[in-house]
Amino acid sequence: MLDQRLIRENPNVVVTAMQRRGINIDINSLKLNSEKLKEIEALRNELQAKGNLIGKEVGLKIKSGLSPNSDEIISLREEGNSIKQKVVLLEEKERSLFKKIKANLLELPNLPSIDCPDGKDETENVEIRSWGNPLKGKNLKEHWQIAEELKLLDTQRSVRIAKSRFITLFNQGARLERALINFMLDKHISKGYIEVLPPVLVNTESLQGSGQLPKFAEESFKCSEDDLWLTPTAEVPLTSLHRGEIIPSEDLPIRYAAYSPCFRREAGSYGRDTRGLIRLHQFNKVELYWFVHPEKSKDAHDQITSDAEDILKTLELPYRVVEICTGDLGFSAARTFDLEVWLPGANAYREISSSSICEDFQARRSSIRTKEGKKTRLVHTLNASGLAIGRTMAAILENGQQPDGSVRLPNAIEPYFGAKLLKT
RNA sequence: GGAGAGGUGGCUGAGUGGUUGAAAGCGGCUCCCUGCUAAGGAGUUACAGGAGGCAACUUCUGUCGAGGGUUCGAAUCCCUCCCUCUCCGCCA
Numbered sequence: 001m002l003d004q005r006l007i008r009e010n011p012n013v014v015v016t017a018m019q020r021r022g023i024n025i026d027i028n029s030l031k032l033n034s035e036k037l038k039e040i041e042a043l044r045n046e047l048q049a050k051g052n053l054i055g056k057e058v059g060l061k062i063k064s065g066l067s068p069n070s071d072e073i074i075s076l077r078e079e080g081n082s083i084k085q086k087v088v089l090l091e092e093k094e095r096s097l098f099k100k101i102k103a104n105l106l107e108l109p110n111l112p113s114i115d116c117p118d119g120k121d122e123t124e125n126v127e128i129r130s131w132g133n134p135l136k137g138k139n140l141k142e143h144w145q146i147a148e149e150l151k152l153l154d155t156q157r158s159v160r161i162a163k164s165r166f167i168t169l170f171n172q173g174a175r176l177e178r179a180l181i182n183f184m185l186d187k188h189i190s191k192g193y194i195e196v197l198p199p200v201l202v203n204t205e206s207l208q209g210s211g212q213l214p215k216f217a218e219e220s221f222k223c224s225e226d227d228l229w230l231t232p233t234a235e236v237p238l239t240s241l242h243r244g245e246i247i248p249s250e251d252l253p254i255r256y257a258a259y260s261p262c263f264r265r266e267a268g269s270y271g272r273d274t275r276g277l278i279r280l281h282q283f284n285k286v287e288l289y290w291f292v293h294p295e296k297s298k299d300a301h302d303q304i305t306s307d308a309e310d311i312l313k314t315l316e317l318p319y320r321v322v323e324i325c326t327g328d329l330g331f332s333a334a335r336t337f338d339l340e341v342w343l344p345g346a347n348a349y350r351e352i353s354s355s356s357i358c359e360d361f362q363a364r365r366s367s368i369r370t371k372e373g374k375k376t377r378l379v380h381t382l383n384a385s386g387l388a389i390g391r392t393m394a395a396i397l398e399n400g401q402q403p404d405g406s407v408r409l410p411n412a413i414e415p416y417f418g419a420k421l422l423k424t
Numbered sequence: 425g426g427a428g429a430g431g432u433g434g435c436u437g438a439g440u441g442g443u444u445g446a447a448a449g450c451g452g453c454u455c456c457c458u459g460c461u462a463a464g465g466a467g468u469u470a471c472a473g474g475a476g477g478c479a480a481c482u483u484c485u486g487u488c489g490a491g492g493g494u495u496c497g498a499a500u501c502c503c504u505c506c507c508u509c510u511c512c513g514c515c516a
Contacts, residue, residue, distance in 0.1 A: 079496080
């Protein structure tokens with residue numbers, strides 16, 4: 001959520017920032033409403049002060065022996081009453097205006113950082129660096145083919161259980177998924193992350209606080225009986241972990257690593273990535289999340305990104321880092337790096353992690369602050385996948401495939417999986 | 425799901441209509457005394473938002489689970505909701 005003060009005092013900054021995202025907005029009515037709200041607030045404040053004085057005066061006079069039915073008291077009462085009426089009217093106006101402004105604000109995405117490169121869509125994202133030697137060649141299989149041959153998963157029976165885009169893992173497949181989750185969590189925890197296992201059903205406030213609502217309601221599964229949603233990413237519960245709190249500055253930064261299943265409706269992606277582990281309604285993910293002091297968030301972004309990269313390096317998976325341009329930037333993000341893993345079978349890089357700095361956007365929506373002396377200040381938040389488990393498994397299968405049909409596993413996984421190879 | 429109890433400041437816990445933003449205790453902070461990892465004394469100590477000043481600060485408003493209502497005036501009375509605890513039921 002954007003700062004109303006910025007909208008009142010520097011509306012052009014907001015308009016220009018939105019243009020960089022490819023969005024044209026008319027900010028004038030929002031600006032006028034915000035100014036009006038301030039005016040009403042000031043007026044109401046003044047009237048309430050007057051009313052409070054009258055209340056005190058009545059109390060004192062009665063205590064000093066004046067009859068409650070004396071003319072003086074009656075006239076004070078009348079005055080109090082008329083103030084009360086005015087206040088009630090102002091409060092009504094204030095409430096409805098505030099609601100309007102809030103609804104308006106909740107629809108506006110974050111301002112792109114000055115560091116975020118301009119561009120119209122994903123074709124203008126910028127490759128920053130790459131790591132490892134991508135395996136290329138003929139007759140390289142795609143991960144779903146390898147998975148089927150090794151009997152790691154069952155697609156058809158998963159449709160019976162749920163519907164398409166759900167997967168059931170078996171034997172070595174299930175074991176590898178579990179090994180990857182444990183490996184990633186252990187790795188992050190060794191760097192000082194706090195492990196969290198959050199609820200996967202979250203309420204509307206939580207989704208709104210991290211930016212998924214109100215705009216992207218069609219992307220999440222909803223339990224309409226209970227005002228609960230299936231979480232699309234652990235970023236949602238992790239943000240809300242400190243919703244409404246003032247975090248003592250000595251506690252910052254707070255760094256969480258959370259495993260959670262993630263649920264996405266994938267509306268509008270019919271026909272894309274229909275086979276395998278790339279695009280599912282339910283997938284597992286280890287998520288990294290930081291609450292930091294606003295002045296330290298830029299360094300934190302580099303650090304959280306490198307923590308995610310570290311998993312890919314340790315798993316010996318070639319990847320590249322792509323900086324997302326303004327036209328492709330997510331709703332809550334000010335700046336984002338995607339990590340794309342090399343898939344030899346698909347002969348392409350695929351997104352496996354997204355590392356974003358949201359600055360104070362989520363913190364304002366969720367009211368998460370810290371204290372500097374006597375003043376409070378919104379914290380900055382950052383998130384990064386570290387990593388998406390299903391896509392990691394796909395990458396391991398494709399990168400480790402052997403001519404004999406087996407798959408060589410990364411060395412780091414052996415202690416978790418208990419073998420060096422996947423084989424029939 | 426049924427029955428009951430309760431939600432007050434960092435914590436414990438008073439407070440049933442009028443200088444109560446809130447007694448008391450604990451804790452915290454400052455100072456004094458005391459030569460010794462102890463004890464004693466004095467003072468101070470909720471949070472948020474707005475306005476004004478470079479600032480220490482001043483001032484106004486709101487906040488006793490949340491939201492409404494009654495009243496000149498509500499922590500206190502009324503209504504709705506949420507949460508916690510205990511017992512029963514159900515259940516991993």
